[in-house]
Amino acid sequence: MPALECVDAAIPRGYAFARDGALPAPRAFLGGAPTTEGCDTSDDFSSPWSTAHSAALYQIEAWGAPYFSVNSDGDIAVRPHGTATLLHQEIDLMKVVKKASASTTAGGLGLRLPLLVRLPDVLKHRLESLHGAFDSAIQSNGYLAHYQGVYPVKCNQDRYVVEDIAEFGTPFHYGLEAGSKAELLLAMTCLTRGSPDAFLICNGYKDEEYIALALIARSMDLNTVIVLEQEEEFDTVVEISRRLGVRPVVGLRAKLRTKHSGHFGSTSGEKGKFGLTTMEILSVARKLRRLEMLDCLQLLHFHIGSQIPSTSLLADGVGEASQIYCELARLGAEMRVIDIGGGLGIDYDGSRSGDSDISVSYDLEEYACAVVRAVMLACDRKNVRHPIICSESGRALVSHHSVVIFEAVSSSAIGAGTLPFAGADVSFLAEELSDGARADYSNLIAAAFRGDYKSCAVYADQLKRTYVEHFKDGIVGLEQLAALDVLCDIIAKELGEADPVKTYHVNLSIFTSIPDFWGIGQVFPIVPIHHLDQRPGVKGILSDLTCDSDGKVNQFIGGQSTLPLHELSGGGGGYYLGMFLGGAYQEALGGLHNLFGGPSVVRVSQSDGPHCFAVMLAVPGSSCADVLRAMQHEPDVMLEALKHRAAECGVEGGDAIMRVLHSMPYLICGDGGGVVTGDATSSDSDGCCGVGMEEEDEY
Numbered sequence: 001m002p003a004l005e006c007v008d009a010a011i012p013r014g015y016a017f018a019r020d021g022a023l024p025a026p027r028a029f030l031g032g033a034p035t036t037e038g039c040d041t042s043d044d045f046s047s048p049w050s051t052a053h054s055a056a057l058y059q060i061e062a063w064g065a066p067y068f069s070v071n072s073d074g075d076i077a078v079r080p081h082g083t084a085t086l087l088h089q090e091i092d093l094m095k096v097v098k099k100a101s102a103s104t105t106a107g108g109l110g111l112r113l114p115l116l117v118r119l120p121d122v123l124k125h126r127l128e129s130l131h132g133a134f135d136s137a138i139q140s141n142g143y144l145a146h147y148q149g150v151y152p153v154k155c156n157q158d159r160y161v162v163e164d165i166a167e168f169g170t171p172f173h174y175g176l177e178a179g180s181k182a183e184l185l186l187a188m189t190c191l192t193r194g195s196p197d198a199f200l201i202c203n204g205y206k207d208e209e210y211i212a213l214a215l216i217a218r219s220m221d222l223n224t225v226i227v228l229e230q231e232e233e234f235d236t237v238v239e240i241s242r243r244l245g246v247r248p249v250v251g252l253r254a255k256l257r258t259k260h261s262g263h264f265g266s267t268s269g270e271k272g273k274f275g276l277t278t279m280e281i282l283s284v285a286r287k288l289r290r291l292e293m294l295d296c297l298q299l300l301h302f303h304i305g306s307q308i309p310s311t312s313l314l315a316d317g318v319g320e321a322s323q324i325y326c327e328l329a330r331l332g333a334e335m336r337v338i339d340i341g342g343g344l345g346i347d348y349d350g351s352r353s354g355d356s357d358i359s360v361s362y363d364l365e366e367y368a369c370a371v372v373r374a375v376m377l378a379c380d381r382k383n384v385r386h387p388i389i390c391s392e393s394g395r396a397l398v399s400h401h402s403v404v405i406f407e408a409v410s411s412s413a414i415g416a417g418t419l420p421f422a423g424a425d426v427s428f429l430a431e432e433l434s435d436g437a438r439a440d441y442s443n444l445i446a447a448a449f450r451g452d453y454k455s456c457a458v459y460a461d462q463l464k465r466t467y468v469e470h471f472k473d474g475i476v477g478l479e480q481l482a483a484l485d486v487l488c489d490i491i492a493k494e495l496g497e498a499d500p501v502k503t504y505h506v507n508l509s510i511f512t513s514i515p516d517f518w519g520i521g522q523v524f525p526i527v528p529i530h531h532l533d534q535r536p537g538v539k540g541i542l543s544d545l546t547c548d549s550d551g552k553v554n555q556f557i558g559g560q561s562t563l564p565l566h567e568l569s570g571g572g573g574g575y576y577l578g579m580f581l582g583g584a585y586q587e588a589l590g591g592l593h594n595l596f597g598g599p600s601v602v603r604v605s606q607s608d609g610p611h612c613f614a615v616m617l618a619v620p621g622s623s624c625a626d627v628l629r630a631m632q633h634e635p636d637v638m639l640e641a642l643k644h645r646a647a648e649c650g651v652e653g654g655d656a657i658m659r660v661l662h663s664m665p666y667l668i669c670g671d672g673g674g675v676v677t678g679d680a681t682s683s684d685s686d687g688c689c690g691v692g693m694e695e696e697d698e699y
Contacts, residue, residue, distance in 0.1 A: 047535075054532035057564055059557060062350020063525050067122050067400050068580065074533030076578060078403075080121030080606040082129070089606050091613045093117065093529045097405055097576055099615060100602050109618045112664050113576075114406040114508050114599035116587075118160070120616075121606050123401040124168045130344075130393060131172045133364040137372040138389075145386040147368075150175040150201050152342060153183050155394030155584040160603060160617070162186060165397070166194040173197040175223065177392050179204035181213060188217050199390060200224040201339065203253070203301070206233050208240060215246040225337075227251040227301050231280045234287060250288075251299030251339065252281055254324050258317035260305030260343075275302065281324065285331050297333040299390075300325045303341030306395060310354035311362045311370035314343065318371055322378030329384045338387045340371055344396040348523060348581055349557035358523050358557075364396075395584040402583040404599065405529060406508040408575040409669055411540070411568050413502045437466040444491075453495050460488045501562050502540045503552075506577070507667045509596035510544045510551045514579060515589040518550055525557050525580045528566060536564035542577075545666065546594045573669045592630060596665050597622025625661045635661050 051070040055061060060068055066082040075094040079085035100115055102108025134147035151165045153176055165174065175198035176187040184202060191200055200222050202214045211226065211233070218224040226248055228234055234250075241248045255275030276284065288294045304317040318340055329335040344367055345360035354361035362370070371389060379386050444459035467484045470476045508514075516522035526542070539562035544551040556563050568575050590598065600621040607614040625635035639654075639661060646653040 049533070049535035051533050053535070057536070058525070058527045058532075059350045060525075060527065063347060063557065064350075064580065067119075067125075070532045072533075074531055076527065076529040076532070078119055078122070080119060080125070082125045085606075089612060091119075091604060091606060093403065093405065093578060094576070095611060096602065096604055096613065096615075097529070100600065100618065109602070109615065111600040111602070111618060111620055112666060112668065114404060114513060114621070114666065116513075116599045116601045117403045117405060118158075118601065118603045119401050119403070119605075120160070120164050120603060123161070123164055123398065126397050126400060127165065127168050127172070127174065129364055130368075130391075130397065131174070133368040134372070134389065136365065137368040141369070141372050141376060143372050143376055143386055145388050147389045147391075148173050148175070148197075148199065148337075149391045149393060150177045150199050150339075151397060152177040152179070152203075152392045152394040153187055154179050154588065156398045157183065157186065157588055159186075161398060161401075161583075162190050163193075166190040166198075169198065170195045173199075175199035175201065177201040177203055181210050184210065184213055184217070188213075188220070188222060191222055192220075196221060197223055199337075201251070201301075201390070201392070202226045203229065205229060206236070208236055211236055211240050212244065215241055215244050215248060218248065219244070219246045223249075225249045225251045225299050227253050227299065227339075228276065228284065229253050229274050231276060231284060234284050238291065238293070247293075248296055249298050250296045251301050251337070252276055252284060252297065252328075253301045253303075254278075254281060254321055256302050256304065256317055256320050258304060258313070258320050260308060260313060260317075278324070281328070285328060285333065289332065294332050295334040297328065298335060299337040299339055300328060300335065301339035301341060303392075304343050306342055307345040307357055307360065308343035309345065309356065309360055311366055314367065315370045315374045318374035319378055322375045323382075325375075325387060326378055326382040326384045330382070335384075336388055337390050338375060339390040339392065342392045342394055344391065344393040346395055346399045346581055346584075348525065351558075398583040399581045400583060404508075404513050404579040404582055404586075405576055406506050406513070406579070406599075407573060407669055408504040408506050408542075408565075408568060408577065409573050409667060410505045411502045411538075412505070437463060437470070440466065448491070456491050457495055460491050464488050500539055502538050502565070503543050504540045504565060504568075504575075506542050506544055507669065508542075508544050509546050509590075509593060510553060511546060511548070511593035512590040512596050513586065513599060514553070514582065515586060515591065517553060517555075519589070521555065523555055523557055524582050526553065526563060527578055527580065529576050529578045531566045531575075534566060536566050538565045538567055539563070540565040545596060548593065551593075592627050594665075595624070595627045595631070597627040597630075600664075621664045621666070623662050624665050627665060628661075 051072065051074055054074070055070045060070060060076075066085075067079050069077050069079060069090075071077040071090060071092060073092065073094075075092050078091040078093060080089065080091060096117055097113075097115060098108070100109050100111045101113060102110070104110040130149065131147065134149075137143070138145075138147060149169075149172075151162070151169070151174065153162055156162075162176065166176065169175070173195040175194070176191060177199075178184040178187045178201070184200075187200055191198055200214075200217055202210070202224060204210075206214075206226070206229070214224050214226050226233075226237055228237070228250060237248055237250065253275040255272055255277055285294070285297065288297055300321060302317065302321045304313065308314050308317075321340070322338065325335055325338050344364075347360055348358040349356070351359045352361055353359040371391070375389060376386060378384075440459050440463040444456060444463055447455035447459055464484060467476060467481055471478075471481045510518050514524060517524065528536070541562060542553040544553075553563075554561055566575065587598070598621055601617070601619045602615050603617040604613050605616050606612060622630075628635050628638070639657060642657050643654040646657070
């Protein structure tokens, strides 16, 4: 028979091979396929499937509480006020997606995916919870000062995030921390509308311009503290403060001996990137005394490292730093504040493990209590007044407040080819093979007929390797090689050795939206946001749009290399997944690999309207013109050049080129699934839409 007919024809699963090379009528391998021993069936929940099964399968309660759950419709619901959220206040993420992506003529916002959903109510609750945890620890331990935190804007510099924190933190005198001149400018601006007592902590390496800006902030009645990262910065601070006539408030960053051993602890310990040694701390204190400026030294700062895994390590570091604080007070400094830095971790996988970079073994209350007790113990021993406790908790504050939602547009599986129907002759596979290869072919057919599974696998592997070599030498054709591949795949399936994993192709750039996964292997919870009332039937990995082999997600929480997914309906598309707990660092670190830009963004607040939420702000994602402009290209010039070339060639392409320039680089998917090529709502990141628009349409 023609070779291509052999490749294109279909065969139901479960055929065995006759000795003459023809395929007999359908029947299972004799005795059935062998059972794989040691299989993990822990995910085989009893029927019928329920939303509770999905919640357990994806461990949503472990990593998502108290903000994320599965509702009765099988969708992911946001509980914006944590445990205090009432049922009618829950926000259905699928309704948010429909509102955002529906056309404006249908009452939607006309945005394209991927979509970043910001949840300011969650952000507010996180800030209140952090402050509440420290208040409780202070009261229960009889601590004689208060907690007053700052948000390190490097975690997420988005305007509305920083402005929200400044606003929500006003009752708590919550401040901001900056690590660069640009961050200092935005922090100064936001704090002009915040509490006058809120700290403005100035960290990072500093030049004269940075220090001058910080002193100007001090003269503007902002509660500014310049933290010295290097001893050399001291002389510059003194010189510029005299020039401007502004008396500075200074802090020192101590380089502790306590070291965080995990990935995020590389900046801790004696060889850490930042901070002063004990000798340098003493040197600065002596210089301040000589200059009669010892009263300017009021804060001690340190940072053990992000994602501190346990309270024992935390207490050890805080205890060491508290001793330095007490010694500075003994030397005559007007010490008022101990800044414990960042490190308050997130339990990304819900395991409550102290031996992992993606988990922590404590909650907010335990963290706060460990800090308060460690500071109090050291100060009481030295009869030093209890200091204000400041923390720079960024990851713990903003991680929960945003969700990246993206669409799976298609799927593929290894070994998805087909062979002929029953009775078809496949003896052509042995044509022009060497005697050894023909022997392997005959042995394979005979072993299949006998139901000798192990021998089948051996002969199939040998035959496949021989075929590949013969193909490289030009002995066999592409059709024969393809047919042999499919034949071996069917054998592997019958033996239970086939790879059951499907690749889901998603409309996303890993490098733009989940850069920490690519860069440091950081795992985030990824979950379908709907169909959670149905049993997932596929083990999958995710492959993004970029032309890069690293553009895939193949590690998931719980140490899993696959993610349970549902079969795509029709031609694909219409299947939405969410990446959670990514509100810190991902936006700032995301790049423009393959010129895929940022996602569309909506700010969604809980509302007392009929559908529980209001879209307060909607911003289209970066257009092709935006990302080209970011790389120093000139889209307007490009458009004119291409229109001129199209006219020379007699092609009517100007309008199409313009549409593409002003649309997002991501795929355009239709309502019925799959990629569409017709007109679609353009994306223009120069403007925003839907401000203050409440969700009103039924879905």
